Amino acid sequence: MQLMKEKNRTIGFLIDLDGTLYRGREPIPHAAEFIRFLQDAALPYLLVTNNSSRSPEQVAEHLQELGIEVPAAAVYTSSQxxxxxxxxxxxxxxxxxxxxxxxQNALEAAGFLLDAQTPDYVVQGIDRSFTYAKLTEAARHLHKGAAYVLTNPDRLLPSDGGLMPGAGTLAAAITAATGVQPVIIGKPSPIIMAYAIERLGLPAADVWVIGDNAATDIRGGLEAGCRTALVLTGVATSANVQDQLAAAGVTPDLIAADLRELLTRIMPRDEADSASRR
Structure with a gap:
């Protein structure tokens, strides 16, 4: 399977962040060389993350600290x-x-008014200072008719010390209190996938979706009509991958131990050898 061109079609990439390029404050091995290869080959890519906590500029700065050089314009978040x-x-x-x-930055940049007493929307992402008071306030707004928008459904996130609760865990509490199901924006929702594919500027069939989470990255990619590759560096690991796939009910096009192995699987061998030496 040749990466660079297939019947004169350019191949693009939608790449996850948490668990794929880094875990917390630690870069995942071979992530930097993978991104450098895409940049050197002038292959279009977009880093698509369900994590709503950072702006694209903050994500790019965090990646730079880890030795992964990307512009903020190459980052697309569930908040955006x-x-x-x-x-x-x-x-x-x-x-x-x-x-x-x-x-907050994404909403303000789009012209939304925050802290409204009678909001049109309750918008919820990850909130590591979530409290009973916040749960109560959100429930009251939803009971009064506000629409509920959830940035992403992830119940667990990889971090330095292991998995931690995500935005989906908080949403489960809000839904239990109100009976209101949110509009889900992030992967595997077709909403973020359609926006990301549009930004990439390629047909879905010419796009690889790469991530560590079968239930979000892989399902989202498959349902959007993209090709998919699962890397075993985050939520999915060599020890649990079969259970993860069975639970998600999906089969990716490729499963790779890491991004270096992925390169060797989806590109000509001579180019893979060159990339691995960088």
């Missing part, structure tokens, strides 16, 4: 996708937010 979705709905601009700086 949530703001884009709500703009397109044209159902008001008053927002009650549960989340962190990345979500």
């Amino acid at each position: 996708a949530a703001a884009q979705y709500m703009q397109e709905q044209r159902q008001g601009n008053r927002v009650h937010m549960i989340g962190e700086a990345g979500l």
